[in-house]
Amino acid sequence: MTASGRLVDRLLGLPESPSPPAGSARDLRVPMPDGVALVADLYRPRGAGPLPVVLMRTPYGKRQAVVRLFAGVLTRRGFQVVVQNVRGVSGSGGEFHAFHDEKDDGLATLKWLRAQPWCDGRVAMVGASYLGFTEWAVAPYADPPLAAMGLGITASEFAGSFYPGGALALHNTLVWSSLMGTREERRRPFHNRRVRQAMRHLPVGEADLAAIGRPESFLREVASHAEPGDDFWKATDHSAGVPATTTPTTMVTGWWDLFLRGQLRDFAALHAEGRQVRITIGPWGHDAKALRATLHDQVSWLNAHLNGDKAQLRRAPVRLHLQQADTWLDFDRWPPPETKPTPLYLSHGLVWDEPDADPATFTYDPFDPTPNVGGPLLSPGKGKQRDNAPLERRDDVVVLTGAPLAVDLDVIGPVAATIHVRTSTGRGDLFVRLCDVDRSGVSRNVTDGILRITSTGTVRAEIEMHPTAYRFRRGHRLRVMLAGGAFPRFARNHGTPEPAGRAVASRRTHFAILRDAAHPSALHLPVWNP
Secondary structure (H helix, E strand, C coil): CCHHHHHHHHHHCCCCCCCCCEEEEEEEEEECCCCCEEEEEEEEECCCCCEEEEEEEECCCCCCHHHHHHHHHHHHCCCEEEEEECCCCCCCCCCCCCCCCHHHHHHHHHHHHHCCCCEEEEEEEEEECHHHHHHHCCHHHCCCCCCCEEEECCCCCCHHHHCHHHCCCHHHHHHHHHHHHCCCCCCCCCHHHHHHHHCCCCCHHHHHHHHHCCCCHHHHHHHHCCCCCCCCCHHHCCHHHCCCCCCCEEEEEEEECCCHHHHHHHHHHHHHCCCCEEEEEEEEECCHHHHHHHHHHHHHHHHHHHCCCCHHHCCCCEEEEEECCCEEEEECCCCCCCEEEEEEEECCCEECCCCCEEEEEEEECCCCCCECCCECCCCCCCCECCECHHHHCCCCEEEEECCCCCCCEEEEEEEEEEEEEEECCCCEEEEEEEEEECCCCCEEEEEEEEEEECCCCCEEEEEEEEEEEEEECCCCEEEEEEECCCECCCCCCCCCCCCCCCCCCCCCEEEEEEEECCECCEEEEEEECC
């Protein structure tokens, strides 16, 4: 192992491993059925015979620092690694069409690898984020199956994260599309500032022009296919194939990751079928800490399933970090069996018994949209857990607070809300957030969710919120905030029937939140009582 390799492994907290001398072959051309060739780099121990292949497929360029880091760590441990640029990226032929070509191209690559004399027929795949999606685009359809799969901060279905609750996820969409739209060039000065400013551009479907100065296909596709019933992304949804996938699978995600809900659904689907699967959920977002955890996790998984080292497989299927308790917990399944869905009712404050209060009201103005603080954001953006005081002082939000807790309250699992609401326009986004108010009065977000409303009259809004594992300390108070949006995390709701990607004209929307015995509005908290 080189001195630089030892230093990298030490910084990552990885144990030293005696690594054989490795060689590489650059820009191998992998033919696709339509005549396009995709380029790939091969790293393998010198003088070795046929070996299993660890495949990584990336839209960010196979020489990108993070990709090279993963490949280097694996190569130093004697794995044979192939890193391939997906279609239309950095020397690979064709045009990059986000998410749409990964199934056919991935399966063709798998077939080509198994035909090479240096491959023993076994192929595993690893990666994070989009790289993880390329695994799900292959795994349900591979015959024979993949030998192993390592998935970090990803999911088998991405489109749900573009439109959570029917609202367009503007911040994350524009950040990623601006990254992809400039991937082949040196980043211009003040790129992040321009992207943030472009989030205010109308119509949303042309925000790419303000961000990077030209159209970008992913942003345009997300914005133009945001209406209910549009099946544009249907072919990119691989979740139906998850239960039948037999590949041994390891997963890493974080409580502040934007793909958390989908990844937990994938885990639950595999686990219900008795598949060999494990998941680790840490106090991370879509960030470097999650990538480091993913790398550790995938090294141990590959050692187990390609090299026969089963020592690190002796753990529970679910390992999660309980936030604010500074502890890790192991469970046999998700959600944990000892949790009980418990309603927390919206009343004059927050109560555990029946509510009895008049409607709470506020008005949402798309010309001055309620801002966002924290949450599962891609960088640049101040995500995760933040002080919510700037939001709670606004007159376009409702803030309801419970009594101080007599004992610690642990909440572990899926969180949801049932809110009875009326809107003046029959159109609006209802944003619901649960916060932790400490003894000094500082309110920090724990979980939230949003739902796009398109009906008049009283609507029973069922809102899926972000799952969590969180300890509310004794003496702290629970707080619920309700608003008509969280901008620019979600695109503003214009209060008109115009499609989200094209809307410019706006109407204010008056909200009434019902909270009486006939219309009980509540959050449903998975209270853990071991």
